[in-house]
Amino acid sequence: MRHNLLASVCAVRWRGTPTLSLGSILKKRKMKFFIPPIEDAKQADEVYKSSIEYLKEKGERIALDYKIYSVSLQIDGIEKNFIVGEVDPISHDLIVMIFENNNDFIVCTTSYKANGGKFHKHSKEYPYKIEYFNNMEYNYKDWCYVLDNFNCHKVKHPLESSKTVYKYYSNSKFNREAIINNYLFCSHPYHLNDPMDFSSMLWDFSGLTEKRYNDFFEFHDLPKEVSYSTDRNNNFKEIKSKFWEIHTDRSGIISLSKNELNTLMWAHYSTEYGFCVEFNIDKLISEIVYYNKEINNYVFMPVQYVENIEMIDFCSKEFLSPDIPVLYALNIKKADWKYEEEWRLVCYAESFGIPRKLIYPLEDKKGKVERNIYYGKDVVKSIVLGQRFFNGKNIAEIKGESIYRLEDTDEEPTNSKFINFLYENYNDKLYICDNFDPRKSFKRSTIKIILEKLDENTFRIKK
Secondary structure, X not given: OHHHHHHHHOOOOOOXXXXXXXXXXXXXXXXXXXXXXXXXXXXXXXHHHHHHHHHHHOOOOOEOOOOEEEEEEEEOOEEEEEEOOOEOOOOOOEEEEEEEOOOEEEEEEOXXXXXOOOOEEEEOOOOEEEEEOOOEEEEEOXXXXXXXXXXXXXXXXXXXXXXXXXXXXXXXXXXXXXXXXXXEEOEOHHHOOOOOOOOXXXXXXXXXXXXXXXXXXXXXXXXXXXXXXXXXHOOOHHHHHXXXXXHHHHEEEEEEEOOOOOHHHHHHHHOOOOEEEEEEHHHHHHXXXXXXXXXXXXXXXXXXXXXXXXXXXXXXXXXXXXXXHHHHHHHEEEHHHHHHOEEEEEEEEOOXXXXXXXXXXXXXXXXXXXXXXXXXXXXXXEEEEOOOOOOOOOEEEEEEOOEEEEOOOOOOOOHHHHHHHHHHHOHHHEEEEEEEOHHHOOEEXXXXXEEEEEEOOEEEEEO
């Protein structure tokens, strides 16, 4: 009963009750990546916060460390079961939250109003059994994809955790501005170079029933262009497309690497003319919420590389919500990409938008939140310039050994601005790529450099 109930709650509204998803109602922290849409989570925030305030006003002490799924009490010799998402056996209202303190269980139902309604208290003096919501997990090879008890995404993996990560940049105006303004761009799958990244093709919808199919379109108030049977015969292309748009609108992918000296990464992403930034991942993650109030949740994880990508059963009864299939699709890649040693920081928000024009002759969907994730200056540990960073596009004149006069052009209007920014902010953290010859074999390395400013646009590179 529990699995079926929770799965249905994630897909439809409760008839005659507020539009709140179970995951949203049970929110304990500022984590809002839920099904159904984020607007419901916002409403759940209000219910949850007002409930806490009201209970405190009434002198109730509550514990917030756990999510209670059910409580069974022996009241006057009769067992009463209070289960979130089901009808209260005493008030006959739908139970939306259960709290506890040292003495009582506090049951909140849909008829409970924070501005003066009643809640139901049941003493722990009665014999009781309590069940908390468990993590939802999916094991795939040596990895485990998790939706934890606080609605956070996690990935358990056999790799050594990384304290520093690297972002490779081409030397474009857009990327220079990203460094100057201290932000990382959260990509949509359309921005990525692997068509299988976060692809709906990874989801097996074959177990989708007609009821759940219809519930999905009804809940999201979406028009059905084809019937259930037609869509089923077409591998559920329509509903997959709709669902994929909902979740790629809310997700932003930041691709990072564990290796700063990867020759192929320099060639493919920085073309030797760009640069590579080293980030302190702990500081970066700690500052996400501080600098980006609109970000609801995030997950940091290493990409799982496999020889053959397999579909995941989207409709499995083991999944109480679509979070696990979504997380799996976000993080699985073919072993061809293993050289990248990629770690991903995925951020979730109400709506980042969808850049449809990149793929189709369609209008972009405008988001409510920009795709830039801001961070503080101290997050950057080093910046490595490519071997050809200083080149004919940004050097107007070579005035001596390692002395360059820079030039801004219509094509490259921010060269001098960027170098001056590095000089003023990261001069103690600058390196440049090089090759050295240990025992007659070349190997990529980095050399510490200092920028010496001779005039506004002229610098000496001191190694």
